[in-house]
Amino acid sequence: MQRLLLLGLNHASAPLAVREKVTFAGDARDRAVDALRLQFPQAEIALLSTCNRVEIYAARETHGHPRAEEMIEFLANFHGIDAASFSPHLYQKTDTDVVAHLFTVASSLDSMVLGETQILGQVRDAYDAARERGATGALLNPLFQRALAAGKEVLSATAIGEGRVSVASVAVDYARRIFDSFSDKVVLSIGGGEMAALVLQSFAQLAPRRLLICNRSPERAAELALKFNGQAVPFENLSDHLTAADIVVSSTGASQPIITARQVAGLRKAMRYRPIFLIDIALPRDVEPGVGEIENVYLYNIDDLQQVVSGTMEQRKDAVEAARAIVTRQVDGFLAWHRAREMGPMIDRLSKRYHLLATEELARTLNKMPNIGDAEKAHLEELTRRIVNKLLHDPITMLRRSEGLHGTTSQYLHALERLFQLNPDGDGSDNADGEADLAQDA
Amino acid sequence: MPTTGQILLLILAILLFSTGGLLSLARTWWDRETLRIAAKACLWCGVAVSLGVLLWHMLSRPGGSWIPLEDNFEAFVWLAVLLTGFVLYVQRTRPLGGLDWFVMPIVILLLIAAGVLGKAKPQEYVGTTWYWIHLSTVLTGALAFAIAGATGAMYLQANRRLRSKSLPQGPKLGSLERLERITFTSVTLGFALLTIGLITGLVVLKARGQSRLGDNWFASPKVLLAFAAWVVYAIVLHAPINPSFRGRKVALLSIFGFVLMIGTLVAVNFVPAGGGAH
Numbered sequence: 016m017q018r019l020l021l022l023g024l025n026h027a028s029a030p031l032a033v034r035e036k037v038t039f040a041g042d043a044r045d046r047a048v049d050a051l052r053l054q055f056p057q058a059e060i061a062l063l064s065t066c067n068r069v070e071i072y073a074a075r076e077t078h079g080h081p082r083a084e085e086m087i088e089f090l091a092n093f094h095g096i097d098a099a100s101f102s103p104h105l106y107q108k109t110d111t112d113v114v115a116h117l118f119t120v121a122s123s124l125d126s127m128v129l130g131e132t133q134i135l136g137q138v139r140d141a142y143d144a145a146r147e148r149g150a151t152g153a154l155l156n157p158l159f160q161r162a163l164a165a166g167k168e169v170l171s172a173t174a175i176g177e178g179r180v181s182v183a184s185v186a187v188d189y190a191r192r193i194f195d196s197f198s199d200k201v202v203l204s205i206g207g208g209e210m211a212a213l214v215l216q217s218f219a220q221l222a223p224r225r226l227l228i229c230n231r232s233p234e235r236a237a238e239l240a241l242k243f244n245g246q247a248v249p250f251e252n253l254s255d256h257l258t259a260a261d262i263v264v265s266s267t268g269a270s271q272p273i274i275t276a277r278q279v280a281g282l283r284k285a286m287r288y289r290p291i292f293l294i295d296i297a298l299p300r301d302v303e304p305g306v307g308e309i310e311n312v313y314l315y316n317i318d319d320l321q322q323v324v325s326g327t328m329e330q331r332k333d334a335v336e337a338a339r340a341i342v343t344r345q346v347d348g349f350l351a352w353h354r355a356r357e358m359g360p361m362i363d364r365l366s367k368r369y370h371l372l373a374t375e376e377l378a379r380t381l382n383k384m385p386n387i388g389d390a391e392k393a394h395l396e397e398l399t400r401r402i403v404n405k406l407l408h409d410p411i412t413m414l415r416r417s418e419g420l421h422g423t424t425s426q427y428l429h430a431l432e433r434l435f436q437l438n439p440d441g442d443g444s445d446n447a448d449g450e451a452d453l454a455q456d457a
Numbered sequence: 458m459p460t461t462g463q464i465l466l467l468i469l470a471i472l473l474f475s476t477g478g479l480l481s482l483a484r485t486w487w488d489r490e491t492l493r494i495a496a497k498a499c500l501w502c503g504v505a506v507s508l509g510v511l512l513w514h515m516l517s518r519p520g521g522s523w524i525p526l527e528d529n530f531e532a533f534v535w536l537a538v539l540l541t542g543f544v545l546y547v548q549r550t551r552p553l554g555g556l557d558w559f560v561m562p563i564v565i566l567l568l569i570a571a572g573v574l575g576k577a578k579p580q581e582y583v584g585t586t587w588y589w590i591h592l593s594t595v596l597t598g599a600l601a602f603a604i605a606g607a608t609g610a611m612y613l614q615a616n617r618r619l620r621s622k623s624l625p626q627g628p629k630l631g632s633l634e635r636l637e638r639i640t641f642t643s644v645t646l647g648f649a650l651l652t653i654g655l656i657t658g659l660v661v662l663k664a665r666g667q668s669r670l671g672d673n674w675f676a677s678p679k680v681l682l683a684f685a686a687w688v689v690y691a692i693v694l695h696a697p698i699n700p701s702f703r704g705r706k707v708a709l710l711s712i713f714g715f716v717l718m719i720g721t722l723v724a725v726n727f728v729p730a731g732g733g734a735h
Contacts, residue, residue, distance in 0.1 A: 171490040192619060195634040287700040290633060311704045319622045 017154050017357070018077055019113040022086045022105055023063075023070030025125070029104035037090055037101050039064035045144055047093055052150045054089065055081045059155040061145035065137045067126065072113065074154035077429055083107050114349055117158065118342045121166030123175065129331065130175035135166040158349065165345035172341065175334040182210065182320045183217040185327075186294045190218070190262055193292050193313055197221040203260035204228050204245075205253070206267035207235040210296050210317075212242075214264050219243040227256055231267070254278065258285045263293045265301040276305030279312060296320070361428050362411055364437045369407060373399040459514060459530050459575050466510045467534070471568045473503035474541065478561030496557065497548070500541055507538045507568070530575025532596055532722075537567040539600050553631040555614075559607040570722075587660045595654035599718055601647030602690070605640045606715030609708035612636040616705060637704065640711050641696070648690045651718075655683055679721060686717035 024034065039047055044064045051060045051071070058081060059074040071086050081089070087105065091098035108116055119125045121138045142159035145151045151159065170176050194200060202223045204215045207230045219226060226245030230236035236247035248256055257263065257274070267273060274293070288311055295302040295316045307314030377399045381392060414427055431437065459467070477499030484492050511534050544560050547553050615630040630636070658680075693710045696702040 189619070191632060192615065192629065193633050195632040195638070284701075288703055289700070290704070313619055315622065322622075 017074050019110050019154065019158070020073045020075065020081070020083065020086075021070060021108040021113040021116060022073075022083055022090075023068060024101065024104045024106065025068035025070075028106055029101065033101050033104050034067070034069065036096055037069050037094055038066070039069065043093075044141070045148065047089075048145055048148050048150050050093065051081070051089060052148060055079075055085075059152040060150040061141055061155055061159065063120070063138060063141040065134065068120070070120075072117065072155060072158075074152070074158075077432070111346075111350060114158065114353075115342075115346050117162045118165045118346050118349075121162040122169035122338055122342050123166070124169070124335070124338055124342065129335065130170070132170055132176055135163065135170065138166065139163055154353075157352070161345060161349045165342055168345070169338040169341050173334045173337040175331065175338045181213075182296065182317065182324060183214045185320045185323045186214050186264070186315070187217045187221065189313070189315060190221075190292055193290055194261065197223045199224050200261040201225045201227065201259050202262045202264070203256050204239065205250075205263065205265040205273065205301065206230060206297065207232070207239055208266040208268075208297075211264055211266035212239065214266075214294060214296065215239065215243055215245075218262060218264065219245070223262070225259075227260065229253060229256055254282060258282050261289070261291060263291065265293065265295050266297045267301050269297070269301060270299060272301055272303045274302040274306060276303045276309065279306045280309055283309065283312075294320070357428055358414065361431060361437060362414070365411070365431065365435055366403075366407060368435065368437065369403045370400065373403045459510075459572070460517065463510050463514055463517075463530075464572055466506055466513070467568055467572050470503045470506040470510065470537075471565055473499045473506060474537075474561055474564050474568070477503060478557055478565075481555075481557045481561075497545070500545055500557070503564075504538055504541050504545070507534055507541075510534060511538070528575065530571050532592070533567045533571035533575065536596060536600055536603065537564045537571070540564050540567070540603055543600075543604055553611075553635070554629045555611060556607070556631075559610050560603075563603055563607060566719075585661070585664070587657050587664065591654055591657035591661055594650040594657065598647040598650035598654055599722060601643040601650065602686075602711075602715045602718045605643035605647060605711040608636050608639045608643065609711035609715075612640060612708040613705065613712075616708075633704070637707065640707060641693075644690050644693045644707075644711060644714070648687070648694055651683070651687055651690065655687060658683070682717055682721040686714050686721060689714040689717060 024037070026034070039062065044062050048060055048062050051058075051062070051073075055073070055075070057075065057079055061072040063070045063072070069090075071090075073081055073086070075081065087098050087102055090101070116125070117138075121135055123129060123131050123134050126134050138159070142151070142155075142163070145159075146156065190197075197218075200223045202215075202218045202225070204211055204227065207228070215226070215228075226240075226243055227248045228236045228240045228243070228245045229248050229250050230239070231250050233247065233249070236250075239245065240247040253273070257279070263274075265274065279291075290311045290313065293302055293306060293312065293314045295314065298317065300316055302314055302316070304314070306312055374396075377395060381387065381395070387395075410431075414431065477496045480492050480496035480499060484496075511531060514531060514534075540560055541564055544557050547556055611630050612633060615633055615636060618630070619633070689710055692702070693707055693714065696707055
């Protein structure tokens, strides 16, 4: 009987300093899968490594390898670090919990940013790499395939991937609704507050043509310019910078607006009337509200952006619930399939074993009754067959309904295997399908 | 002239395009992958049915040319098919949310126009080289202007959404920059084709001795509307020289120009001197 095991850590269980120690960068993941495969040839292995998580998925026989401690040892040896430095941050899951976890991960419900789509590609990549190396098999193949299907369904059928959840991401979202590309755009940052730095970081990721940092303090401007690969420019020439800019992020501590409607209107001709996106995240405001009424000028202040953030969060509550419902349905579907897959052969072995015992005992008895006729012999054979089926009917029915009674189905199957010595290698019976017989007689 | 069977097929195409547009619109409230696929399938089926009608119409025409572009019916159906083809191409290469909402009403109107106005008889000057150049450039130009009109309308809607600063509802309509670029490219292409179409149209008129439009051909609604559309698009193309003419103004003028263009193709059918959409 196969069991699932997961060992890993993620952004919730481990800080970045720990995660970066055990991450598998470049081709390290593929080498690790090969090494695990070599070390545990009987097991199925898959390794998911992203900037937010490192997880090893294994499917093995009940008393097979790898075990959790062996996986920890592997991680420590592979990275050449002390296991104590990361093991307190590890989580370990088995069977049903592994299934639920992987489906949740693939659906981005376990991600730092809910609804991000990158994780689905990363799970697919991890699975493909393991499959190409022959590390996956009868259990991990369907597990990953169904997890990917669940993730895809969640992202396409719910609104979980829509909207943004931070002021910076909302600002970028609006910028994308105005501009098609950013490689020819100029971003101007005025002021150097913490929020401005966050917004600037988001815009820097869009790789604009120029990133101008304008601050009353040249030192602070130079610091931010260095951080975001921008260019520090003097505050005194603000009008010139405004003329050059397509996107302006303003967050100074000024008590009066530093950008007025008259000023912008006067600059429009020099700007060739092209669209300009102004993000005013200062309190009090840096940009006069009248600026936003000028044609092709789009002005958003902190309230506008936060309103979208809170609205998005509200919208997402429903989406998260819908996504969880999809994950639950997909997990249940997989578990039902897995139960049927595990239970069928076990019941078959149980049935065959006891029919074999009954047949042997009957043969022994018949040897002591040499004068018995064929008709009576047939009646006795039928009698023993029916007795075995009646005896097995209740345990098998209970087994089929076992999930959630006093343990998982896997636990029941494991107990059955041990109690009745149903080792698949030890069953040489070639009786007719016992399960079919049971169904007929029950 | 279309037969009853062809009209029925045309109605089927209209239903398919309408269903496709509605399914796409439904995704605003119920965003499901199945809806997207169903909407796309409806558009493909609509295109197939429309092409079938065109082929049938061409084959059933006694003594017609091999090019299925001989009367109003074929011209309008071609426009509808090419416009839908544009939607399907864009949605396949670089999707533009909501494009089908804005284009499908135009497609449906064109098909209705084909059914209603398609009964006009083919022109007497059909078959000359100048005529074919005139017809193909004017129709391709009309297609470009239809695209410009649709993306112009999308620009206005996207701009309105941005100005309202409300929580985005429904699919993204594409960035203003992209919509403006598509509008401008379409107008540039359409303007060049319309210019050729107008010149070759004059050549055709001259060759026919202006008999059909009369001696005052330059004052006929068809010529005046076509010229007005040409002037509007010339103003749109003026935007790079005078950048204040960009954004909303370009979008509004593109829509207005397209209305004039449709007027040229449709309204003149009701004017005796107009003599059909060509």
